[in-house]
Every structure is written in structure tokens, then in C-alpha cells.
Amino acid sequence: MMNNEYRTLARLFHADRSGDSYANHDLLASQRLGANSTFATGITTPLGELFVATPRRISMLTQRILLAERRISDMWQSIPGVMQWNYITHAVSEELFATNEMEGVRSTRKETEAAVAVAKQAKTQGDARKARFGEFAKLYLNLTDRNIALPKTLEDIRSIYDKIALDEMDDKDRPDGELFRKGDVEVQGPHGTAIYSGVSGEARISALLAQMIDLAKSDEMPFLQRSIASHFLFEYIHPFYDGNGRTGRYLLALYLSHGLTIPTVLSISRTIAENKNGYYKAFTEAEDKLNCGELTFFVSTLLMLIERAQTSLIDELGVKIDQLGKAGDLRDELENELKLSHNATCLLYAVMQEELFDTTKSMTLEEAGADLMLTKQTMRKYVEELDRAGLIEFTGRRPLRFGASESLRGKMGVAVNDDLNKQAERAMPRI
Structure with missing residues (x-):
């Protein structure tokens, strides 16, 4: 008699010492696929028909994730827009860096931060400047x-790939079919060893991708399970010679963005990178032919990674909310002490948030105006007001940039950056 542990079909087969191990294995695989609690995809591969069962572990993981999402949503809504955007831009930069690192694409945090800055300018102000990874950051x-569309056609998949990977591809690795690769490819594991050969033939690639597109938006499977199963299928198909990992993880984020909070979605690639051995192992197990197309354990692994991302996120947001509360108290004290105008007080709070949460720790007149919904010209007098009060200092001329002064940083308990001070002394523009 089996114990209550839900184990892979492969493990059960190897543990079966009877003379009927093959027949027992085939019967159990058929029972799992046909069970009422199983979600079959209808997608047939050499592994078998892909399916996800719902053992107790999957149910409990799903419940914990959904409860954590409620907490994260409450925390996220409690912080102002400036801090939200600062968090988002930093998270996107880290996502780009992490997913590039997993695929061996050389990049620096300075490059990914610059890409996000350009993408943000393009999104908010229609700026047409270009940067390495800029299109990837924009995605x-x-x-x-919240209403961003899922891919509807094979051309949509190719368009996403082009924005993510094409500029980084050697000519030999570019797609040579109508949309995808027409040759074969070997999929390598974390140690550079070949673990799987991708689907052969562009016609078959296209057919399976069309089924993936339908699966990702299907109402016949729970949201989390279908998003993760679609991710597996994309990586299993491996439609390109290179760049599949980055494209697949973006698609996973895109699918999950239709049901999870944006902070959770933007921490997934980083968490996967931190746990990449377990992530790759999940693919290896799912691709074992003895598991007959069962994705239950792959789904379980990805759910655990989502939960782990949420746990770190809750801790991180908790610290930031505590810092924000202290900054709010200081803002109120300075408003009363220095008799600041309402708009200058709002700008001061934005400057304090930049100091606490943004990597650049400064802002331009345009950025400040966008945050306060005021024109650049109107912002000048409030910048002057904070300058006279000794609460800001200038860090650049073209464009004009300003951040928290040494005095304000001292009041906030933030370590003073000597290089920034020297830069400020050299710049010191007048407005």
C-alpha cells in the first residue's frame, strides 16, 4: 500500500521490484491522467499528454501564495507613487541583470539601470533614445x-523574442526559418552539458507554440498552473537557437502579471536565478519519459519559487514602509519648523523617497513635475524654496538634477556620500 507522499511516476517505477513494474507504471500513469482532480492540457508530446495533478502539496502552496498576495497588495497600496515607481524601476533592472546572468549574457547593473531609465522615459514622456537592453526593459x-495583452499569434511570440534577444545574437544564432529555427538545437543544463534536444522542425515548433498560446489563456485550468505549464512548454519547444531562457521567463512574468501583483511578478527571475539548480532540475524531471508528461512536480517547484519570492518581498517592503513612516514624521516636523508651502513639502517628501529607495538618489525638474503633476516652470520655485532651506543640493546641470542635502541626509540618518557632495560642490547651478 502506498503512503501519503505523492511521488513522481519515475520514482515509483524504480521502486517497484515486482515482475509487473511496466504494467503497473502504465496503469498508474493512465489513472493519474484520467483522474477527476487532474488538469489535462490536450497537448501531446513524445513525453505523453502534458497534465497537472492536484495533490495536497499543490493545493497548500496555491493557498499560501494567494494569501501572501493579499498581504503584498495591502503593503503595496500603502506606499506612494514615487516609491512604487522607484521600486519598480529597480526591480526591473535586477530582473534584467538576473536573467542575463543565467543565460551567460554579459551585462552590468549600470547597463541594466540605464536601460530601465531610457525605457521609463519612453513610457512616460515618449523619449525615443536607445540603450542596450532598452526594448527588453520596456517589455x-x-x-x-494591468491590461497588457497576452500573445495571440506566432508573430507576437517572434516580436517579443526580437525585443529581448535579437540585438545580442551572433549571426549564426539568429532564427533561420520563417519565424523560428528550422535546424535542431541542444538544450544545455547549468553545467554546460546537453540535457535535451528541442522540438525538431519549424512546422512542429509552430504547432506546439499555437497550443501554448491557447493554454496560457484557457479557462479549463487554474491560472497559476496554466501559466507555469505554458512556461514549461515554451522551454520544451525551444523555438530559437539562443535566447529561449530570457524569452521564456519574460513570458512567464507576462502570464503571471494577469493574476499576481506587479512586485511579485518583478521578483521571479531574480528568485529563479538564486535557485537555478532546482529550477533546471525541475525541467530535467519533467522531461523524463518515465514521468509520462506529468508537470505536477514542475508546477510545484515553480510555486515554491513564487512563494520564496513573496517571502523576501514582504520582508523588503516591510523595511521600506518602516523607513517611509519615519521619513513622513520628519517631513511633518520640517514643514512646521521651516513653514514650508504645501507643494514644497510634497517635493521634500519625494526627495526623501528618492534618497531612501532610488539608486540615482536624485531627480530632474521634469521628473519632479511628473510626480507632483506640475509643470517644469512651476517646479522651479519649490526647488528654490527647498534650496533656501538647505534641504536639497544640486548634482548636475544638464539636465538640472537635485537630491537630499547633507543636512537632510543627516536628519534622515542616511550615510553621507562624499563623492556626491564633491560633485554637488562642483555643479552648484542656480535656478
Whole structure:
């Protein structure tokens, strides 16, 4: 008699010492696929028909994730827009860096931060400047639009790939079919060893991708399970010679953005990168032919990674909310002490948030105006007001940039950056 542990079909087969192990294995695989609690995809591969069962572990993980999402949503709504955007831009930069690192694409945090800055300018102000990874960053920033569409056609998949990976591809690795690769490819694991050969033939690639597109929006499977199963299918198909990992993880984020909070979605690639051995192992197990197309354990692994991302996120947001509360108390004290105008007080709070949560720790007149919904010209007098009060200092001329002064940083308990001070002394523009 079996114990209550839900184990892979492969493990059960290897543990069966009877003379009927093959027949027992086939019977159990058929029972799992046909069970009332199983979600079959209808997608047939050499592994078998892909399906996800619902053992107790999946149910409990799903419940914990949904409860954590409620908490994250409450925390997210409690912080102002400036801090939200600062968090988002930093998270996108980290996502780009993490997913590039997993695929061996050389990039620096300075490059990914610059890409996000350009993408943000393009999104908010229609700026047409270009940057390395700029289109990739724009895709991730677009996840903040709650109604962003899922891919509907094979051309949509190719368009996403082009924005993510094409500029980084050697000529030999570019797609040579009508939309995808027409040759074969070997999928390598974390140690550079071949673990799987992708689907052969562009016609078969296209057919399976069309089924993936339908699966990702299907109402016949729970949201989390279908999103993760679609991610597996994309990586199993491996439609390109290179860039599949980055494209697949973006698609996973896109699918999950239709049901999870944006902070959770923007922390998934980073969490996967931190746990990449377990992530790759989940693919290896799912692709074992003895598991007959069962994705239950792959889904379980990805759910655990989502839960782990949520746990870190809750801790991180908790610290930031505590810092924000202290900054709010200081803002109120300075408003009363220095008799600041309402708009200058709002700008001061934005400057304090930049100091606490943004990597650049400064802002331009345009950025400040966008945050306060005031014109650049109107912002000048409030910048002057904070300058006279000794609460800001200037860090650049073209464009004019300003951030928290040494005095304000001291009041906030933030370590003073000597290099920033020297830069400010050299710049010191007048407005």
C-alpha cells in the first residue's frame, strides 16, 4: 500500500521490484491522467499528454501564495507613487541583470539601470533614445499596465523574442526559418552539458507554440498552473537557437502579471536565478519519459519559487514602509519648523523617497513635475524654496538634477556620500 507522499511516476517505477513494474507504471500513469482532480492540457508530446495533478502539496502552496498576495497588495497600496515607481524601476533592472546572468549574457547593473531609465522615459514622456537592453526593459515596464495583452499569434511570440534577444545574437544564432529555427538545437543544463534536444522542425515548433498560446489563456485550468505549464512548454519547444531562457521567463512574468501583483511578478527571475539548480532540475524531471508528461512536480517547484519570492518581498517592503513612516514624521516636523508651502513639502517628501529607495538618489525638474503633476516652470520655485532651506543640493546641470542635502541626509540618518557632495560642490547651478 502506498503512503501519503505523492511521488513522481519515475520514482515509483524504480521502486517497484515486482515482475509487473511496466504494467503497473502504465496503469498508474493512465489513472493519474484520467483522474477527476487532474488538469489535462490536450497537448501531446513524445513525453505523453502534458497534465497537472492536484495533490495536497499543490493545493497548500496555491493557498499560501494567494494569501501572501493579499498581504503584498495591502503593503503595496500603502506606499506612494514615487516609491512604487522607484521600486519598480529597480526591480526591473535586477530582473534584467538576473536573467542575463543565467543565460551567460554579459551585462552590468549600470547597463541594466540605464536601460530601465531610457525605457521609463519612453513610457512616460515618449523619449525615443536607445540603450542596450532598452526594448527588453520596456517589455518588463509594460507589465505595470494591468491590461497588457497576452500573445495571440506566432508573430507576437517572434516580436517579443526580437525585443529581448535579437540585438545580442551572433549571426549564426539568429532564427533561420520563417519565424523560428528550422535546424535542431541542444538544450544545455547549468553545467554546460546537453540535457535535451528541442522540438525538431519549424512546422512542429509552430504547432506546439499555437497550443501554448491557447493554454496560457484557457479557462479549463487554474491560472497559476496554466501559466507555469505554458512556461514549461515554451522551454520544451525551444523555438530559437539562443535566447529561449530570457524569452521564456519574460513570458512567464507576462502570464503571471494577469493574476499576481506587479512586485511579485518583478521578483521571479531574480528568485529563479538564486535557485537555478532546482529550477533546471525541475525541467530535467519533467522531461523524463518515465514521468509520462506529468508537470505536477514542475508546477510545484515553480510555486515554491513564487512563494520564496513573496517571502523576501514582504520582508523588503516591510523595511521600506518602516523607513517611509519615519521619513513622513520628519517631513511633518520640517514643514512646521521651516513653514514650508504645501507643494514644497510634497517635493521634500519625494526627495526623501528618492534618497531612501532610488539608486540615482536624485531627480530632474521634469521628473519632479511628473510626480507632483506640475509643470517644469512651476517646479522651479519649490526647488528654490527647498534650496533656501538647505534641504536639497544640486548634482548636475544638464539636465538640472537635485537630491537630499547633507543636512537632510543627516536628519534622515542616511550615510553621507562624499563623492556626491564633491560633485554637488562642483555643479552648484542656480535656478
